[in-house]
Amino acid sequence: MSRILRIATRSSPLAIWQAEYVQRRLEALHEGLSVELVRIKTQGDKILDTPLAKIGGKGLFVKELEQAMMDGRADIAVHSMKDVPMELPEGMALPVICEREDPRDAFVSNHHDALSALPEGACVGTSSLRRQAQVLANRPDLKVSSLRGNVQTRLGKLDSGDFDAIILAAAGLKRLEMHDRIRYEMPPEESLPAVGQGAVGIECRAGDEPVQALLAPLNDPLTWDRVSAERAMNRRLEGGCQVPIAGFALLEGDTLWLRGLVASESGDTVLRAEARAPREQAAALGVRVAESLLEQGAERILAELYQRS
Numbered sequence: 001m002s003r004i005l006r007i008a009t010r011s012s013p014l015a016i017w018q019a020e021y022v023q024r025r026l027e028a029l030h031e032g033l034s035v036e037l038v039r040i041k042t043q044g045d046k047i048l049d050t051p052l053a054k055i056g057g058k059g060l061f062v063k064e065l066e067q068a069m070m071d072g073r074a075d076i077a078v079h080s081m082k083d084v085p086m087e088l089p090e091g092m093a094l095p096v097i098c099e100r101e102d103p104r105d106a107f108v109s110n111h112h113d114a115l116s117a118l119p120e121g122a123c124v125g126t127s128s129l130r131r132q133a134q135v136l137a138n139r140p141d142l143k144v145s146s147l148r149g150n151v152q153t154r155l156g157k158l159d160s161g162d163f164d165a166i167i168l169a170a171a172g173l174k175r176l177e178m179h180d181r182i183r184y185e186m187p188p189e190e191s192l193p194a195v196g197q198g199a200v201g202i203e204c205r206a207g208d209e210p211v212q213a214l215l216a217p218l219n220d221p222l223t224w225d226r227v228s229a230e231r232a233m234n235r236r237l238e239g240g241c242q243v244p245i246a247g248f249a250l251l252e253g254d255t256l257w258l259r260g261l262v263a264s265e266s267g268d269t270v271l272r273a274e275a276r277a278p279r280e281q282a283a284a285l286g287v288r289v290a291e292s293l294l295e296q297g298a299e300r301i302l303a304e305l306y307q308r309s
């Protein structure tokens with residue numbers, strides 16, 4: 001029996017890599033299944049001159065892909081979990097998260113070995129408020145400027161001398177075989193990663209059981225539990241991916257260890273919380289860490305940000 005499954009994907013090289021990874025795995029698992037890519041431009045890809053936080057709105061990189069599934073132009077969508085809002089639209093499901101790549105941020109520079117080694121007043125490129133806040137908390141003397149575009153575009157801007165260093169997800173660089181651009185992987189103590197960073201998720205129509213059965217073997221239960229804890233924290237904070245929130249869970253045996261952070265854009269205020277719980281209690285753990293951040297004043301920081309956007 002031959003069947004066709006269509007994957008909605010963005011058309012950046014990293015998005016294509018992720019979609020082709022899912023395509024390869026599904027075709028290897030299911031004899032006779034043919035998997036095709038449907039390339040789609042999203043809002044996040046079209047508006048390149050504005051920092052993400054200023055465009056506002058959640059799901060800038062996923063909405064058009066969801067629309068394609070609702071219209072029947074595609075059956076599944078492959079996303080970076082970092083870009084997926086905490087609440088899915090009615091009728092959509094996210095049944096699978098694949099094994100996580102390196103979740104850390106990568107320090108990329110042509111002339112400097114580390115954030116701590118940058119000369120005073122040096123310029124760091126990133127459009128992530130989360131990265132900006134942590135850079136400035138470590139090095140208040142540095143200048144942070146906006147850097148948008150796909151991974152290749154961002155590296156091009158570094159090479160042409162616009163910045164002394166930039167920060168990118170290590171996962172993207174590794175997937176695109178650009179490991180050699182990474183000066184070092186920033187430890188979570190220096191740059192706590194974004195919720196879901198490094199993990200690829202697969203979305204489909206909620207009632208589509210035949211498709212969910214095809215996808216099920218791609219789920220990685222360890223990644224699933226870690227990302228579930230991170231996303232439960234973000235959901236309780238009502239945070240999207242465009243706010244200075246970090247959340248990073250590790251498994252120590254069957255115990256989840258979740259660290260969370262909420263910061264002001266300037267890096268002047270950095271709130272941190274962490275907790276441990278059994279794997280089965282990922283969601284409760286996320287809520288606990290979020291509430292600890294809220295008690296410390298996260299609400300005020302986030303409210304100020306949302307007001308402006």
Ligand SMILES: NCc1[nH]cc(CCC(=O)O)c1CC(=O)O
Binds near residue numbers: 080083171172200
């Ligand atoms: N917001 C863009 C985005 N979404 C996912 C990744 C990286 C790959 C990943 O986290 O899996 C990136 C680029 C970056 O942060 O450097």
